[in-house]
Amino acid sequence: MSNVPTALSSLHWRLLTLSDLDVMEALHRLSMEGMGPQMVKPESRSFLVSLLQGRGSVIGAWAGSDLVAYGVLQHDLLPEDDPRHHLGLSAQQPLAKLAGAAVAPTWRRQGLQRALVAKRVACAGNDRVLFATAAPENTASWHNLLACGFTVRALEYRYGGFARYLLVRDAASLLLHNEAVSTGVGCELDGAALSEQQALFLQGWHGVLPGSTVGSLRLLPPPVGVR
Numbered sequence: 001m002s003n004v005p006t007a008l009s010s011l012h013w014r015l016l017t018l019s020d021l022d023v024m025e026a027l028h029r030l031s032m033e034g035m036g037p038q039m040v041k042p043e044s045r046s047f048l049v050s051l052l053q054g055r056g057s058v059i060g061a062w063a064g065s066d067l068v069a070y071g072v073l074q075h076d077l078l079p080e081d082d083p084r085h086h087l088g089l090s091a092q093q094p095l096a097k098l099a100g101a102a103v104a105p106t107w108r109r110q111g112l113q114r115a116l117v118a119k120r121v122a123c124a125g126n127d128r129v130l131f132a133t134a135a136p137e138n139t140a141s142w143h144n145l146l147a148c149g150f151t152v153r154a155l156e157y158r159y160g161g162f163a164r165y166l167l168v169r170d171a172a173s174l175l176l177h178n179e180a181v182s183t184g185v186g187c188e189l190d191g192a193a194l195s196e197q198q199a200l201f202l203q204g205w206h207g208v209l210p211g212s213t214v215g216s217l218r219l220l221p222p223p224v225g226v227r
């Protein structure tokens with residue numbers, strides 16, 4: 001890819017295995033330093049083990065022998081984590097979750113998380129609906145998901161009562177991205193106006209693009225005939 005910055009083009013990518021558990025856990029802890037659970041969910045070592053043992057795939061970016069970033073694609077979900085019913089999807093709809101990403105502090109702001117989202121989208125295939133959660137305050141995280149075709153569908157209180165956007169990538173989200181880019185219409189709400197955002201999500205609106213001020217979100221009504 002010609003638009004990959006030079007430092008990123010020197011990285012190599014491979015799926016993590018159980019033998020990478022310690023480095024994965026170390027990067028998870030390092031990436032969260034200074035961030036509370038309102039921003040990012042701290043994961044247990046046993047959850048990371050379960051991912052590496054087959055509940056998901058974890059793609060890692062390596063600089064030599066150093067793991068500098070990883071992203072999780074989880075397909076084996078707990079019932080309480082499964083949004084199919086909430087989204088009006090059948091239980092047979094293939095689905096997977098982008099269930100966490102970490103970038104080493106010295107490698108940030110170069111597009112690595114966005115590359116990790118794009119790689120997991122490609123890896124999931126076309127028939128799978130994808131979803132992720134992101135704290136409204138974690139703008140880097142949800143901006144990257146919006147840039148890769150996800151839209152914000154709901155505001156939920158998860159992981160001990162912390163606000164999280166539910167972001168989904170499906171036919172409706174891709175349709176609305178095209179509409180937002182071609183028409184420039186929509187309604188912009190401030191990041192502090194979460195209850196107003198929530199009222200629109202409940203009417204089927206999607207958060208499609210970052211707004212013009214820090215933390216704000218541009219929303220569009222649902223496409224006709226599709227929620």
Ligand SMILES: CC(C)(COP(=O)(O)OP(=O)(O)OC[C@H]1O[C@@H](n2cnc3c(N)ncnc32)[C@H](O)[C@@H]1OP(=O)(O)O)[C@@H](O)C(=O)NCCC(=O)NCCS
Nearest residue numbers: 031040100101102103108109110111112113114140141143
């Ligand atoms: C969130 C995180 C993964 C971002 O990684 P990254 O590789 O620096 O992100 P990217 O370079 O791909 O980000 C690109 C976008 O995010 C923005 N961004 C990145 N870091 C940012 C920050 N600290 N504050 C505000 N915006 C930020 C960039 O400006 C860019 O947005 P733009 O294209 O609209 O300008 C990284 O900060 C991290 O590991 N955080 C701790 C763990 C975490 O929050 N994981 C995600 C939730 S599970």
